[in-house]
Every structure is written in structure tokens, then in C-alpha cells.
Amino acid sequence: MRSTMRAIDLSVGYGVRSVVSKINLDLYPGEVVSLLGPNGSGKSTVLRTLLGLQNPIQGDILLMGRPVRSYSPSQRSRLMGAAMSDRPRPWGLTALEMVEQGRFSRQPDEVACLNALRDMDALDLSDRFLTELSDGELQRVHIARALAQEPSLLLLDEPTSFLDQPRRVEVLRRLADLARERDLSVLLSIHDLDLALTFSDRCLLICGGTLTSGSPEDLVLSGALATAYGQPRGWDPLSHPEPDYPPVWGEVDLNCPKPLFRWVVRGLRRRGIVPGVGPALKIEEVEGTMFSLDMDGKILVTHRLDDLLDMLSEAHRG
Template sequence: MVADVEAGVPPGLVTAVIGPNGAGKSTLLRTVLALQPALGGRARLDGDDLAAMSPRDRARRTAVLLTERVDVGLLTGREVVELGRHPHHGLLDGRLDAAERGLVESTLDRLDAREIAGERLAELSDGQRQRILLARALVQDPRLLVLDEPSAFLDVGARVDLLALLAEVAAERGLAVLMSTHEVELALRTDARVLLLDGGRATSGTPAELIASGAIARAFGTAGTRFDRATRTFVRRAAPG
């Protein structure tokens, strides 16, 4: 478990949190979101302590997609996306104005999700569901988007599409994206920043920097596998003799 992390999450970029099982990826994300007490120190957003914010202020400035599947009953995709505006309304006023309805529709268009928005969320495929939930998060208009294993239920092609989409949206909106993932090879073949948790340490940098330093090979190599820098993949070690 990593007990001391000092790293930034730049706006306009995806920062991928990687590390061996048990390294503390999900714990770090939940601490950043003030879903559990910090072991020490503070997580700040635009200089403000996230844990000290009111729940409503934190909900306005951060959005989250966790691994757990969301049960929204019989709501359609569009109705789920509209829920993203809830933190910006009073408890008794859930009506969207024209600008908010426009934001919902433009976000659905940007994520190629308009055609599925009228379907019930429970009836969508995993990839379609993830696009709807991402649209809901973006409609919140957050400064920070946090995702915990967002590709966990997706097939290979959808995983690549999702990471590319996150990078595009982050750049377009100046959005800071913090994402934990087990897709180490995929993360290393993108332009994402990387935060590597391993052995109680946290190391951040570009994929090229962490590969060149040997940090990736040390964190994930085993007796039977090694990291190939040229292909940025893990391969079986040659048998002795």
C-alpha cells in the first residue's frame, strides 16, 4: 500500500494510475474523492482541499465512474445523463433549462450516444452503458473526472476506443482525468501521463520516461515474463539453454 503520494494531475490530459494488485490504486482514487479518510496529507483541486469541500461543491467540481455497476431501474440513457446536472440544482428543482438541455444533447452527440439515449440503461451493452455513464459525468461540467477501471467490462476494441475518447475530451475541455487501470500495455502505448504505484512508492511521468528508467519492468516483471521496451509489451522469457 502506498502511504505517501506527491503528484499532480494536469488539466487537459489523462493520468493513468497503474501498479500491481494491492498497490493501492482504488484506495488512492477513493481518497482523492474524499470517499475515505486520507492516511495523511491533502488532495487539492485548483488549490482547494477536496476533503474540506461540502458534498455539493465536491459533486459540482468532480465526477466519478467507479467499477461497481449502477442500478438505475427503468431510466433511459438520456434520463441518466440528465442526472449529471443534479448537483447544480436545489433539492426540489430538477428541471433543466434550455442551456442544460443543449449540454446534454451536445454531450450525447460528442460520445456518439444519441441513438441509444432513448433505450433503458439496463438494456444496453457494456460499451454503450459506459458511454452513457461517461456522458452523465461530463454533463456535470467537472474540473476533475475520476474513473476506477472504466474498461473492466469492455472488449478489446471498446477499451482502445474509450481511452482515445477520454484523451480527446480531456484536451477539448481542459479536463483533468485520473483513471486507474489494469490495462498496463494499453496505457503505455498512449499519450497519457502515468502514475505508477509500486512497493510503497509513487512514480509519475510519461510512458517513455517510466519505461526508460526501468520502473515498469521492475513493477510488473516476473520470473517467467519480461518487459520488452521496443514493443511496450510483456513477453515470455526464453527458456534456459
């Protein structure tokens, strides 16, 4: 398959100071590639250089098989769209007018712009002024602007940084779908390892001033990810830190449907209780979640775990 973009022995940086060197990469149509690396490792610099906003120190960048410097700015923007980390918010432009800027090098086309806004779930923002948008909304508008360019390659610098958790998932899923449907190459830098590992076909990891490529799982198993982030070798990027739980003082005989189990156990541990042998705690889903605790034949029923735990603590103290 022909690569959309290829970098050969690329060094990027400022002046003579190279930040990332010996970059060899290929981006293929229909694929989402995540660019990972800790803060300050040079993710944005790599993206800016690939985009042509700054000159490489060394090496070549080929866009559709031709050196990127041989394209005029407008030719380049028809092949390559981008939303970088500076998200300008000029006064007096609506979201749709901002997206229409993406048609700068193409025929103006309002339908294409509305389509791009719809792709980013931002159609309802079309008439709002940019100065009225939240950071997350502005971010989706900027991605829509890049999509309105109808590019073959999309470069996004932290496209999820200001979004709420469900929307992060939503935006990445849509980008992955778009990549597949339109044979679009997507290269995005991202801090959320969990999402990166879930939605990307391939990861590029900046580690020790150079670039390692591999499938997400491979980078975890080889320990490359742990090394790049300065973590112990066995570090699991998907695990979240546990809260500091108080000492355990009691057990309940937990009978709980599976989807709720994780959350109920967390709630119990927060108050010093673990599942085990003890009073029977039954959890059912009828008119919301119902907790019923069998205390020596006396049945306590509540709809909130907190209330139940309050009663338990009181019984324990008494």
C-alpha cells in the first residue's frame, strides 16, 4: 500500500538543537496512529514539522510520494489538514465561518462545512460565535475545520485535551470511523494512554529522543512505554491509582449483579468493608438500584449505598 506520508531519517528541533531525531515513519490510508510521549518530549514539534510549519533539521518528508516542500501552500492544504494545539478564537466569527476557513484552498461549500461540523457532533454550534464557545466546543470546531479541507491526512495535536470523558471516547471513535470510511490517515498526539491504546491501530512512541513504532500492546509488553514515561517495567498503563482505603473492620456476604460489582466494592472499601462472610447484602435493580441488608433477620432497604453504610457503621459502633 502507498503511504500517505513518509519521513526518512528526519530530525526535528529548533536551530541546531534537535529534539527528536532519526524519525522513520509511514502513515497509511485508513489508519489511526497515536503519537505518544511524556510532556516536553517533542510531540508538537514532530507534528509541526510534518505539517510544514517549521523546517526539519535534517531528513526528508514525502507527502503522497513527493517532497512536502515541492507543494504550494494551497496544494498542501488540500492533502493535509491539521488542528494544532494553539486554538485561535478570533472575535466576530461563528463556528460555521471558522469551518468555512477550511475551504480556503477549495471551492466554498456550505454543505461540506455543515457535514464536517456534524462529523464532530458540533452542528448545533454552527451559529454560535467562537468567543461564546467552551474550550471543548472550540476544539471540536477546529477539528471540523480541518475535516472541511477534505484532506487525505489529518494531523491533530491533542484533539481530546479539553473534552469531557464521554466526548473523548466519542471524538476518537468518530475519527477512527472517518479514517476507515474515507481512507483518511490520522496522526494524533494524545496523553490519555487508555484511549490511545484502545482506538489507534498503531502507536508511535517518543522515547529517548527517537521514535519507536509498534502496535499498542507490543509497546506495553516490550516495556517501551514504561521506559518512555519513567515507570517501573511492569507498569500497567491501563490501571488507575486506587484511593487510600481505611483499614478493614467488617465483611458482608455480597450478592450483586456483575455490572455493579466494581462500583459497590469500591464504595464498601471506602468505608472499611470488604466482601466476605457476614450479613447478606443483596443488590437488585428495581426502580433504580435497591440495596437490602439482612441483619439477623431484620431487613434494611435503601436506594443509596451511603445510607446503608451509615446504618452499618452505626450498628457496628453500637
